[in-house]
Amino acid sequence: MIIxxxxxxxxxxxxxxxxxxxxxxxxxxxxPGVERTIIGAIGDTKSKDTLKTLVNHxxxxxxxxxxxPYKLAARSTKHEDSIVxxxxxxxxxxxxxxxxxxxxxxxxxxxxxxxAHIRQQxxxxxxxxxxxxxxxxxSFQGLEEEGLKLLKKSKDQSGLGIVxxxxxxxxxxxxxxxxxxxxxxxxxMQNFSLLKxxxxxxxxxxxxxxxxxxxxxxxxxxxxxxxxxxxxxxLCERGIRTYEKxxxxxxxxxxxxxxxxxxxxxxxxxxxxxxxxxxxxxPMAKAAIAAGADGLLIEVHPKPEEAYSDxxxxxxxxxxxxxxxxxxxxxxxxxxxxVVLD
Ligand code: PEP
Ligand code: MN
Numbered sequence: 001m002i003i004x005x006x007x008x009x010x011x012x013x014x015x016x017x018x019x020x021x022x023x024x025x026x027x028x029x030x031x032p033g034v035e036r037t038i039i040g041a042i043g044d045t046k047s048k049d050t051l052k053t054l055v056n057h058x059x060x061x062x063x064x065x066x067x068x069p070y071k072l073a074a075r076s077t078k079h080e081d082s083i084v085x086x087x088x089x090x091x092x093x094x095x096x097x098x099x100x101x102x103x104x105x106x107x108x109x110x111x112x113x114x115x116a117h118i119r120q121q122x123x124x125x126x127x128x129x130x131x132x133x134x135x136x137x138x139s140f141q142g143l144e145e146e147g148l149k150l151l152k153k154s155k156d157q158s159g160l161g162i163v164x165x166x167x168x169x170x171x172x173x174x175x176x177x178x179x180x181x182x183x184x185x186x187x188x189m190q191n192f193s194l195l196k197x198x199x200x201x202x203x204x205x206x207x208x209x210x211x212x213x214x215x216x217x218x219x220x221x222x223x224x225x226x227x228x229x230x231x232x233x234x235l236c237e238r239g240i241r242t243y244e245k246x247x248x249x250x251x252x253x254x255x256x257x258x259x260x261x262x263x264x265x266x267x268x269x270x271x272x273x274x275x276x277x278x279x280x281x282x283p284m285a286k287a288a289i290a291a292g293a294d295g296l297l298i299e300v301h302p303k304p305e306e307a308y309s310d311x312x313x314x315x316x317x318x319x320x321x322x323x324x325x326x327x328x329x330x331x332x333x334x335x336x337x338x339v340v341l342d
Pocket of ligand 2: 104
């Protein structure tokens with residue numbers, strides 16, 4: 001059940017409703033909003049009639065059942081767009097955010113020079129993998145903790161918040177310590193124990209769509225994190241696997257307007273993995289903006305031909321600058337504003 005508070009409700013009113021929900025052996029989830037607070041009551045709904053009487057309380061506007069299986073993620077639960085704050089960068093709503101960086105953190109010069117360049121060009125967050133999910137066990141697996149330390153150094157120098165992938169539960173604390181936004185990669189989208197782990201932390205989480213995951217499955221994965229009490233979730237369309245072999249993945253931009261309809265969570269697009277080809281990244285970035293994306297994830301490398309991973313889809317500094325110039329009018333046309341660091 002959903003309890004919609006009046007805009008004038010104060011913290012005492014919210015606490016009253018939360019206690020009422022707890023007294024019925026249900027779990028309360030207070031979703032913060034700009035205008036009003038929405039409180040989800042999750043669990044066995046035998047007591048729904050008792051909950052409905054809350055509508056008589058002066059601070060409560062409405063009480064109604066949630067029809068969707070993903071309850072906290074559903075737009076029908078919370079109508080207004082959620083805005084997730086990552087290192088003081090707002091993601092969602094009218095904001096447009098570019099996250100960029102190399103696929104893997106390789107060495108100090110590589111990551112710090114990339115950070116300086118992307119910041120200067122208008123990226124608001126630095127992305128780099130320290131733990132890499134590779135198809136082959138013989139491929140570079142990432143610098144691990146050393147990579148996290150290099151990301152921290154880059155953050156200290158550039159001011160850019162850090163986005164990096166959490167690959168397995170045993171490194172949650174370590175990765176959480178260094179991250180401003182924890183990435184759950186496509187291959188882990190349905191790693192439910194990992195999703196439960198990131199539901200327990202306070203750091204925002206970026207969930208990438210699985211290689212063959214449906215929209216409903218992606219939303220159910222987001223629901224795992226929300227149900228754990230971490231309400232700072234961002235979704236990412238990164239291409240799905242289809243019969244088409246002309247490019248690495250099929251970037252499913254249908255997902256953007258559909259997800260906007262179904263959920264209040266911000267949605268980013270990764271045209272680097274979505275296409276796997278440098279020449280396709282800018283056109284698909286423009287298309288993603290037109291479709292309503294809240295931001296982009298772009299792979300950038302000082303020397304793509306020498307990259308340890310995903311070199312063929314990594315932009316050079318010059319190509320990244322050109323992409324930023326090319327997308328700016330599209331961001332404006334979409335009615336959004338590019339968020340840059342002061
Ligand atoms: C990545 O971001 O470098 C990555 C491995 O992405 P995905 O999980 O989407 O394949
Ligand atoms: Mn990559």
